[in-house]
Amino acid sequence: MYEHLELRVDGDVIWATMNRPERLNALNRKLVEELRDFFVGLYWRRDVRVVVLNGAGGAFCAGLDLKERTNEANGARSVGAGLTAQRQISEIVIAMRRCPQPIVACVDGAASGGGFALALASDIRLATPRTRMNAAFIRIGLSACDIGVSYFLPRMVGASVAAEYMLTGRFIDAERAYGLGLVSRIVEPEVIEREAKAYVDDMLAATPLGLRLTKEALNHALDAQGLEAVIAMEDRNQILASQDGDFAEGVQAFLEKRPPRYERRE
Numbered sequence: 265m266y267e268h269l270e271l272r273v274d275g276d277v278i279w280a281t282m283n284r285p286e287r288l289n290a291l292n293r294k295l296v297e298e299l300r301d302f303f304v305g306l307y308w309r310r311d312v313r314v315v316v317l318n319g320a321g322g323a324f325c326a327g328l329d330l331k332e333r334t335n336e337a338n339g340a341r342s343v344g345a346g347l348t349a350q351r352q353i354s355e356i357v358i359a360m361r362r363c364p365q366p367i368v369a370c371v372d373g374a375a376s377g378g379g380f381a382l383a384l385a386s387d388i389r390l391a392t393p394r395t396r397m398n399a400a401f402i403r404i405g406l407s408a409c410d411i412g413v414s415y416f417l418p419r420m421v422g423a424s425v426a427a428e429y430m431l432t433g434r435f436i437d438a439e440r441a442y443g444l445g446l447v448s449r450i451v452e453p454e455v456i457e458r459e460a461k462a463y464v465d466d467m468l469a470a471t472p473l474g475l476r477l478t479k480e481a482l483n484h485a486l487d488a489q490g491l492e493a494v495i496a497m498e499d500r501n502q503i504l505a506s507q508d509g510d511f512a513e514g515v516q517a518f519l520e521k522r523p524p525r526y527e528r529r530e
Contacts, residue, residue, distance in 0.1 A: 269298040270320070276313040276472075276528070277464055279457075285321030290329040291378045296353055299382075303359035311528070313472055314464050315363075317386060318370035318457070319379075327377025327400050328353075353378065357385035357412040361483055364476035368463050370456045371447065376400040381411035384420070387479065390459055391447040395438040403433040419486060420446055469517075471510035472526055477501040 272279040280302065282289040306312060319325050360367055360382070369386035377400035383389050399417075402408035408430035418426035421444045429436060441447045451459045467475055481497050488494045505511060510526045517524035
């Protein structure tokens, strides 16, 4: 039902495609609204287990649509209104981390500014040889610390490398991203969706509850104050997962060397 966000349902998986190829899938107001609505709504959905996020054409997302923003800037706007508009964008990445479904990003081509933030907020990133990512905000008179980039990037690549790219706005190409562990694979554009599906299939072998608890615990572990806090969370998750009705099917499928057949829940 969206205008610029195309959704394709494949069983328990949603393939979400930002569909503004003529603008390199830049984030205009409508696409921002649609991404926010989609990811916020995922929190309550048990019929969706994994999300694949990509962009139409030869780009992932070129960031905010500066032409639209320039036109809007001609009118006066209060600080309060500006903060509200800013949060409407940043809420997308908060929702991406909060939703229980793992997100696989197919980062083909440009992922700049807000597009870079969307890639970083995903759980797994796949790249192509033409992938180029950067914190473009600093190149247009803003701070590079925007939409969660200053949170995600140093945790993924370390403070020194994060400073290198955030203070300069330089592009991270596919090889550099792979060397830093920022992306999991580099594949040709025509096979990136096939590679994403391989990851999705492996995730679907986990129980629905086990998959959700793993994403949740991994996110919290990044900010935990110590080992004991993480262990307490892990212990809780294991007991919850072992009491779930799908646990027995998971074990049986493993022993019989067959794909598991979990009960579909709405």
